[in-house]
Amino acid sequence: MPELPDVEVRRRxxxxxxxxxxxxxxxxxxxxxxxxxxxxxxxxxxxxxxIFLSANRxxxxxxxxxxxxxxxxxxxGMTGDIIFVKKGEEKPKWSRVxxxxxxxxxxxxxxxxxxxxxxxxxxxxPSSIPDIAKLGPEPLERSFTFKKFExxxxxxxxxxxxxxxxxxxxAGIGNIYSDEIAFQAGVRPDKNTKSLTEEEIRQVYKxxxxxxxxxxxxxxxxxxxxxxxLIPNRDRKGLCPRDSNKIMKKTIGGxxxxxxxxxxx
DNA sequence: CACTCTGTTAGGTG
DNA sequence: CCACCTAACAGAGT
Numbered sequence: 001m002p003e004l005p006d007v008e009v010r011r012r013x014x015x016x017x018x019x020x021x022x023x024x025x026x027x028x029x030x031x032x033x034x035x036x037x038x039x040x041x042x043x044x045x046x047x048x049x050x051i052f053l054s055a056n057r058x059x060x061x062x063x064x065x066x067x068x069x070x071x072x073x074x075x076x077g078m079t080g081d082i083i084f085v086k087k088g089e090e091k092p093k094w095s096r097v098x099x100x101x102x103x104x105x106x107x108x109x110x111x112x113x114x115x116x117x118x119x120x121x122x123x124x125x126p127s128s129i130p131d132i133a134k135l136g137p138e139p140l141e142r143s144f145t146f147k148k149f150e151x152x153x154x155x156x157x158x159x160x161x162x163x164x165x166x167x168x169x170x171a172g173i174g175n176i177y178s179d180e181i182a183f184q185a186g187v188r189p190d191k192n193t194k195s196l197t198e199e200e201i202r203q204v205y206k207x208x209x210x211x212x213x214x215x216x217x218x219x220x221x222x223x224x225x226x227x228x229x230l231i232p233n234r235d236r237k238g239l240c241p242r243d244s245n246k247i248m249k250k251t252i253g254g255x256x257x258x259x260x261x262x263x264x265x
Numbered sequence: 266c267a268c269t270c271t272g273t274t275a276g277g278t279g
Numbered sequence: 280c281c282a283c284c285t286a287a288c289a290g291a292g293t
Contacts, residue, residue, distance in 0.1 A: 002272065032287085060273080078272045079289080094289090113288040115273060158282095167274085174272060254283070256271080269293075278284080 002076035004172030005215035014055040022102040035119025059171030077116030135171040161189035183230035
């Protein structure tokens with residue numbers, strides 16, 4: 001489930017494993033994952049012989065800058081992942097693009113459903129990449145203050161669930177974490193932004209930061225999530241971790257949202 | 266077996 | 280501009 005915390009964890013993985021190593025070969029196993037202007041031959045020509053200098057994240061996108069002044073853009077879609085494999089180790093399932101390093105190790109972009117993107121841009125400036133330029137602010141940045149959040153909330157009329165997921169307003173939150181934030185804030189996800197009280201907006205803001213930060217700290221793994229999280233109970237017969245009542249499922253803006261009708265008002 | 270559902274987003278329609 | 284729908288794809292669940 002690649003939302004902001006998941007993508008951030010992948011960014012750290014790349015940072016720890018794949019920087020400053022000579023890229024020897026790029027294998028594109030599935031061309032359909034490539035962006036419009038990107039071809040296997042461009043990837044080979046631009047990346048072979050160069051190195052990844054840095055791994056950054058913007059919203060749900062990964063940005064790898066290279067020594068030939070390119071930026072590799074990765075989006076994981078719904079089922080994408082980043083897997084680092086040492087020499088001799090088995091290649092992961094659904095590997096779509098492979099970046100082989102001189103020492104035989106390999107960074108794999110995997111994606112079962114091919115919903116996602118791998119693209120190379122001839123720039124070192126992320127904001128010149130259209131996908132990045134249109135994104136809203138980073139929710140975890142200190143500069144994303146309550147005032148700014150409140151302004152976004154008050155200037156749109158939609159459900160809080162949809163607003164949190166709107167990448168052009170706030171970057172990185174998807175269906176799952178939107179639900180978790182609404183749950184932690186004690187606000188029904190289908191509540192309209194116009195009817196939120198000042199205190200509710202404050203709660204959503206606070207919990208947004210908290211949920212994302214904690215999820216990253218936990219490695220964005222579902223298993224050890226704190227019991228007070230909604231996420232592990234976010235299914236058909238889930239129970240509210242706060243009051244053990246039945247979790248309700250509702251379609252909001254075309255997406256399935258889960259919440260506790262008792263403790264989320 | 267057939268049908269429904271799924272973490273995302275671009276693009277089309279009315 | 281907005282709300283809503285679908286496609287892209289593959290697998291798990293009912």
